[in-house]
Amino acid sequence: QKEVEQDPGPLSVPEGAIVSLNCTYSNSAFQYFMWYRQYSRKGPELLMYTYSSGNKEDGRFTAQVDKSSKYISLFIRDSQPSDSATYLCAMTLTGGGNKLTFGTGTQLKVEL
């Protein structure tokens, strides 16, 4: 079993929908949580960054962390075709040289 689990999808939604992407993890020592977006043939691009539990909002994106449940989410409001990409959750713990542990990614397609 991987340390970080993520539904690979693909997830297909109509334009304008609210998208919910999720990851669960097993290591309770993880403290820093990130969401990356990866377009085809490109590198991961940092979207959201959260420390410990709580919510963070940035434009159409909201990241939530529930450490008690070992569960993190990314919500995308008013989804656009340009949001079509693979979304990777990543996390790291205090100490350990900033080593990121990634989920396997969820492929999202937003259709017109």
Next chain:
Amino acid sequence: DTAVSQTPKYLVTQMGNDKSIKCEQNLGHDTMYWYKQDSKKFLKIMFSYNNKELIINETVPNRFSPKSPDKAHLNLHINSLELGDSAVYFCASSQEVGSGQPQHFGDGTRLSIL
């Protein structure tokens, strides 16, 4: 201006050959990383360097040897390439080695072993 750049973008070579991938960052960051992304898109860290010093060395075969001539460059040399080395290799950098520092990725080097 590309922040983290890798060369080459594509590398096709025969099994048993030796090859190198180069990475440069112009962000002024102290820490650089190599990740491997397999065919299922799973990203896994291989190495990290902080200011030319090796910090992370995951369970990677000895055929892989990173080298950091200065803090803006991190190269990856692979000896005796095997079929299982086919993957996309990503370089990343962060301002410091401290926990939670956001990492910025290059666009990857696609390595195919024939």
